[in-house]
Amino acid sequence: MVGCASQQADMHGGPFRTRTSTATSNYPGLRRQSAFYVGSHGWHTSIIVPRAAVPGDAWPAGVLDRDFRDFRYIEAGWGDRKFYMAPRPNVSTAFDAVFFPGASVLHVVGLDPPVSSAFAWSGLVQMPCTAAELRNVSRAIGASFEADTHQQVRALDRGLYGRVSRFYPAxxxxYFANTCNTWTARMMRAGGFPANAGPVGTWTAGAVMAQARRLAKERSSKGTASPLKRNDQRVLTRAAPTPHS
Incomplete structure (x- = not known):
């Protein structure tokens, strides 16, 4: 089984702090520095963007302006609605999610910096990009919401982490060929990274994270992004969680 219809232990664990390993990178070049993140919670992957970088008309009304106005970063992950929102997902709901196409949902979480300390990430890769590419990623996430005719959206329920998270219709x-990992790869492509969004590149979260690390490194070596703060140059590895304060 693949994507968020697989093991969800990390997804239900809540926000945690984590130790990090720092990847030394040098991003010469651009006049404007920007970045988004690709995150992994074990079997599930997501995209994290700075809230301030999301254009005002990119996301449906009611999300950033109402539900997440007090956060600096926003994490978004796409998945099967029934399985993702289940209080206790089981083998039956996972089987249905993978083999029977069903409705989807976006899980949105408000985060404060540093992003690296928000969860016990299984992996977190910073993707250096231009401001325009970051806007494109933000718009691609916004297009994933299932908004009404007035371009508004209402949360279906609180998310996995209580008041700092929400589920929205997507x-x-x-199904097995269109998972959370497929969605994450498509978001990377929106940011100008030639990620493989097919089954080979997205069958597991590990495959997506391997792509993210490789693509970020390639962009660094080509000098297509500008220097970022040292504390943000991170590729995280699994670490024992400690409570988030």
Whole structure:
């Protein structure tokens, strides 16, 4: 089984702090420095963007302006609605999610810096990009919401982490060839990274994270992004969680 219809132990664990390993990178070049993150919670992957970088018309009304106005970063992950929102997902709901196309959902979480300390990430890769590419990623996430005719959206329920998270109706159907990992790869492509969004590149979260690390390194070596703060140059590895304060 693949994507967020697999093991969800990390996804239900809540926000944690984690130790990090720092990847030394040098991003010469651009006049404007920007970045988004690709995150992994074990079997599930997501995209993290700075809230201030999201254009005002990119996301449906009611998300950033109402539910997440007090956070600096926003994490978004796409998945099967029934399985993702289940209080106790089991083998039956996982089987249905993978083999029977069903409605999807976006799980949105508000985060404060540093992003690296928000969870016990299984992996977190910073993707250096231009401001325009970051806007494109933000718009691609926004297009994933299933908004009404007035371009508004209402949360279906609180998310996995209580008041700092929400579930929203999303576009597209989830099944084995269109998972959370597929969605994450498509978001990377929106940011100008030639990620493989096919089954080979997205069969597991590990495959997506390997792509993210490789693509970020390639962009660094080509000098297509500008220097970022040392504390943000991170590729995280699994670490024992400690409570988030």
């Amino acid at each position: 576009r597209g159907q989830y």
